[in-house]
Amino acid sequence: MALIDLIRKLFGRRPAPSQPAPFIPEAPAASEEAAPEAIAEAVTEPEAAADAGKTAEPEVTAAPEGLAEPDILQRSAARRDVFWAGVGDVEGDVLTHLISPGLTGGPAWPTTRQAYRVIRRAVGSIVMATDGLSDPFDAGGDTNGFNLELFVESTDLPADFAGTPGDVTPLGRSWMLELLQNVAGTVAGAGGIEGQLEHYGTLSMEVPGVSSSHAIKDQLPEGFVTADDAIGILIGGPAPDFTTLIEDMPLSPVRIVPVVLLTAAELGEIRAGDEETREAIVARLAAMPSRHRSDISRPSIV
Template sequence: MSFFKKLFSSAKKPVVQSAPPVTQPDVPDDLPDWSEIEAAHDAARVAGAECLDRHWRSVGAVEQDVLSYMISPSFSGGPDWPSTRQAYRVVRRGDSIILATEGLSDPFDGTDDMSNGFEMELFIETADIPEHAKGAVGDVDPFKRSWAFELLETLAKTVANAGGITHSLDQHGVLSVDVPGFSQSHHIDGQVPALFVTDDDCVGVLLGGPQPDFPTRLDDMPLSPVRLVPVVLITAAELAYVRSGGRAAREDLVSRLNAAGIGYVSSLQRASVV
C-alpha cells in the first residue's frame, strides 16, 4: 500500500453526534386565551360607555366630546385606572354642570377579571363654574380650568390609588375626604371662597351622599353593576364637624344638607349648615 493510501486510511473520520430530541414543555389546557379576553374587554368597554351615555342622557344634555389627555397619565407616573382610558364627561343640566369620570368602571387591562373595574364612577354637579371656565355648547375644553374639574380629577386619582372605594362605602356609609394643598392648587385657589378652606389648607368633600334625584346604580353595565358616587364640596366648619364626629356626624351632615335644600349639589354661594 502506498504511503498516501496508508495515511488516508489511518485518518479517523469525524464522529457525527445526533442532537438530543427537543421536547416541548407541557402546556396546561386551562390557560386563558388572551386574544379572547382582550376582545371581550374591548367589547365590554364599548358597551359600558354606551350604558353610561344612555344614563347621562336621561339626566341632562351630554356633550359629545369628553375631557381627556393626549397621553394617559398612567404612562407618566400617575395612578393606574383599570384601563389606560381616563376621561371625564360633561353633562349640561339646566343651570348646572355635571362633570363625571369615565373609565374607573372599565374592565381591568392585562387580567382575566371579568368585572367593570372599580365598579364605580365619580361625579360632581354645580352651577358655580366661572364664565371663563365654562365652555359654550360643543366646547368642553374650558372646563379643565374650573375648580370642579380639578377637584374631581384629584379625587379620581385618590380613588384609583385606593383601588376603588365601593367596599369602604358599603362598610362606612358616606365618606369624608380632606383634599390638602388648597394654596398650591391651579384653579381651586382663586375660585373657591374662604368659607370652604380650613386653617390647615384643605378643602373637604363628602363621597356617596347626599343622594341625587336620579338613579346612581347601573345594573345593566356589561359585566357587573356600577354605582355613580356623588362628590359634594363641604365648608370648613362642616369638615371640622365630621373630622371630630365620625360616621354619626357624616350622616347628620347629609340630613342637614337635605333639610336645607342643598342636597348633593356643590354650591359656592351657600352658608354652612353647622
C-alpha cells in the same frame, strides 16, 4: 402612600403631617407654548374610544392578550352614555389628559384612558363625571373596573369656566375638574372603595395643600378652605335627584357616586366628631335646596 394615611383620607381623618399635598401635577402640555394650566384636552368620542382600544366598527377578532375586549369596552361606554342622557344633555366631547397619568407614575385606572364627561342639565347645573373608572380592566376580570363612576354637580360655575353647549374646553381649567381628578386618583390608588361605600354609605375625605393647586386655590371662596390649607368632601352622599346605579353594565352593576364639596366649618365639625357626626352633616345637607350639589355660593350649615 402609607395605608394608614389613605384610610385617614377616606374617612375624614387628617393625613400625617409628612404626607405631601396630593394635588395631581399638570399633565405635560402638547408643546412648550401651551398654557401652563392645560391639564386636559377636549376630544371627540371617536378619539376617546380609540384611547381605550375601541374602534368605530369593531373587527371580529380576539382582543390582544392583557387588554379588555373592545366589544365590552364599547358596551360599557354605551351604557354610561344612555345613563347620562337620562340626566341631561351629554356633551359630545370629553376632557382627557394629553398623556395618561397611568403611564407617568400616577394612579392607574382600569385602562390607560382617563376621561371626564360633561352633562348640562335643564335645571341649569353642570355635571362633570369620571368616564373610565368602570371600564373593564385591561388585565382582565369579571367586573366593570372599580364598579363606580364619580361625579360633581354645580349650578354656579362661573361662565369663564362653564363654557357653552358644544364647548367643554373651559371646564378643563375649572375647580370641578381638578377636584374630581384628585378624588378619582385616590379612589383608583386605593383599588376602589366599593366595600367602604357598602359599609359606611358616605365617606369623608380631605385634600390638603390647596395653595399648591392650579384652579381650586383661585376659584373656591375662602369659606371652603381651612386655616391649614385643606378642603373637605363627602363621597357617596347626599343622594342626587336621579338614580345612582347602572344595572345593565356588561360585567357588573356600576354605582354613580356623588362627590360633594364641604365648607371649612363643616369639615371642622367632621374632624372633631365621629361617624355619627358625618351622617348628621349628610342629612342636613340633604335637607338644603342644593342637596348633593357643590354650589360654592351656598351657606354653610355649621
